[in-house]
Amino acid sequence: SVRRHYQKLMEEAAERLEFERAAELRNRLWALAHVTADQAINPEGVEEADVFAAAQEAGQTCIQVFFIRSGQNWGNRAYFPKADRSLSTAEVLESFIAQFYDDKPVPRLLLLSEPLPSQDLLEEALSSKSERRVEIRVPQRGSKLGVVEHALRNAREALARQLAESSSQRILLEGVAERFGLPRPPRRIEVFDNSHIMGTNAVGAMIVAGPEGFVKSQYRKFNIKSTELTPGDDYAMMREVLTRRFRRLVEKKNGGKNGTKTEPETKVERQVATEEIEATEELSSRITPPEPPPLDERGSSGIPFGVLRAEAVSEPGIEDDETDLPDDDYSPALFDEATEDGERRQEQEEEEFPDRPDLVLIDGGAGQLAVACQVLSELGITGIPVVGVAKGPDRDAGREHFYIPGRDKPFMLEPRDPVLYFIQRLRDEAHRFAIGTHRAKRAKAISANPLDEIPGIGPARKRALLQHFGSAKAVSRAGVADLKEVPGISEQMAQTIYDFFHERRH
Missing domain, CATH: 3.30.420.340 (UvrC, RNAse H endonuclease domain)
Structure with missing residues (x-):
């Protein structure tokens, strides 16, 4: 395989004391490992699916969502829904998913990190909304389990960062209260x-x-x-x-x-x-x-x-x-x-x-x-x-x-x-x-056109005026006789345009 080939080349370079070459090959091996690991988020046999993984700690919940379309990962995002602290991870995840698709199309398959309390009912609701069968699964093996585990790791890491940032923010707010003599943060x-x-x-x-x-x-x-x-x-x-x-x-x-x-x-x-x-x-x-x-x-x-x-x-x-x-x-x-x-x-x-x-x-x-x-x-x-x-x-x-x-x-x-x-x-x-x-x-x-403010000037007359004079500034300098020559501009309308610019100027 490609991995074994690079390993052999790295060992041979090290034996010849070509350490720079060996280090370069080592870095390629690391990059290859990273790429093959990332391919786990493009599971075989899955054309369209959303992957949900939830992690919970210290009363906060992070839900990581991966979007798989046409067999490829189209990105992921971490959400931190505000939920009652007494709700379990599965309950928060269930409510989140139900709300998540209020304004979004539902894919044919949802992969979850854990089963939901009312999974069958939610599956029926989403199927009814999309007017086709929607399947909710909790993978137990294979590539689908790999992508869920990947999402779950992301959720735990994002939640850890969020908790650390919240802790730092609380310390800063306590400092603000102390510096400015506030009764509380x-x-x-x-x-x-x-x-x-x-x-x-x-x-x-x-x-x-x-x-x-x-x-x-x-x-x-x-x-x-x-x-x-x-x-x-x-x-x-x-x-x-x-x-x-x-x-x-x-x-x-x-x-x-x-x-x-x-x-x-x-x-x-x-x-x-x-x-x-x-x-x-x-x-x-x-x-x-x-x-x-x-x-x-x-x-x-x-x-x-x-x-x-x-x-x-x-x-x-x-x-x-x-x-x-x-x-x-x-x-x-x-x-x-x-x-x-x-x-x-x-x-x-x-x-x-x-x-x-x-x-x-x-x-x-x-x-x-x-x-x-x-x-x-x-x-x-x-x-x-x-x-x-x-x-x-x-x-x-x-x-x-x-x-x-x-x-x-x-x-x-x-x-x-x-x-x-x-x-x-x-x-x-x-x-x-x-x-x-x-x-x-x-x-x-800056982009506003003064012609838009003249009563009776619609898109057609505005277009005719600009085509004839070239710019709104040129229209503002034109006399009544010149304005009358424009197709669709009557003598009364020409006087209205003339009065608009000259009254404005004075």
């Missing part, structure tokens, strides 16, 4: 930043972090709406962003029954680019929360889907002018299970991610901090610590000054303090999100 940190160029295309951004890192489903962006703002007034922009964010928090707390009516706000089109997200972040370990079809439309799959206990679904996030990023978390309520003593429900509520921040970080110094404190005071919000984070001299990272209400002077953290690096990561993420949002808005404004 913050579970929700909100960071605010603005982005604009000379006041144009101004946007505000809010990023959120917690015990498990950045919570991208909670990110929000705010298009600055006020027409009374002086271009480039960062204080006024921050006031608008914070007012809209925390006014919604007050309204949600009061359940909309406070008797006051805020000014109407228009939702903008959700336009976060998925490609930009994938290019700037590591692959997320969660999937979009499922939206199961109504019970009366599920047919025979209604019984297995009932296993999910999905009667309660978490409330949607803040809907303002800001845009939601894709939600990347299962709602803990999907795995809720009622108990008589209520202890399990109480434990779950403690684990749910809060809406109210335990710490607010403002990108800026004493001025931005004063604006934030004034906004919270006007809205009657108390008990939320606010910290201003200002870059040091020459905007040098590592020399940040921290401003806290009640302190006359800012303070600094030790240059090598891990908490300082943590705060820098939060601030940099807020910068990234704000700048990305600003660039998207600016690109949209």
Whole structure:
């Protein structure tokens, strides 16, 4: 075989004292071993299948999924579903699989690392959904068992990394509480930043972090709406962003029954680019929360889907002018299970991610901090610590000054303090999100055509005008007589176009 051939060549090179050649052949043997090991995830005789392997430790579950299509492995992904700690690995896996295919086609074969409590019912439900037979197996031997074991090793390794990262995150949050005098480690940190160029295309951004890192489903962006703002007034922009964010928090707390009516706000089109997200972040370990079809439309799959206990679904996030990023978390309520003593429900509520921040970080110094404190005071919000984070001299990272209400002077953290690096990561993420949002808005404004704003100009007339004059700028310079020469442009329409550009110019 090829392996034995390389082994013989390596031994012969070593006997001739050609150690460099022997080392090269040894590396080839290692590479060959790696390739042949990876071929185990392309099992013979399996054209289409999804492989699920679940590992559980310290109350957390990792589910590794391999996607096999046309006899080849098309990739894998690790998921960390939020589940009741009392559920077994098999129960979590069963609920996960049922939800996993709500918005995905079901392959003909599912290979699992362990049997499910209601495996026959789930198999019937998935077969009914796909309108063909779907088989669920737990391999006991052969190449199928090899690929499941491979997925299970991946799940255990991913879970170990997740637990290590969570532990480090908890230590950092404890350090944040100590440095800023918080009563306990913050579970929700909100960071605010603005982005604009000379006041144009101004946007505000809010990023959120917690015990498990950045919570991208909670990110929000705010298009600055006020027409009374002086271009480039960062204080006024921050006031608008914070007012809209925390006014919604007050309204949600009061359940909309406070008797006051805020000014109407228009939702903008959700336009976060998925490609930009994938290019700037590591692959997320969660999937979009499922939206199961109504019970009366599920047919025979209604019984297995009932296993999910999905009667309660978490409330949607803040809907303002800001845009939601894709939600990347299962709602803990999907795995809720009622108990008589209520202890399990109480434990779950403690684990749910809060809406109210335990710490607010403002990108800026004493001025931005004063604006934030004034906004919270006007809205009657108390008990939320606010910290201003200002870059040091020459905007040098590592020399940040921290401003806290009640302190006359800012303070600094030790240059090598891990908490300082943590705060820098939060601030940099807020910068990234704000700048990305600003660039998207600016690109949209640049690509906008003024002809689209003229009443009566549809695609056909717009195309005719551009073909005749070459550009919208040339159209704006044309006289009424020139505009009338364009096919489909009447004298009245020509006057409308002329008036639009000249009234705008004046």
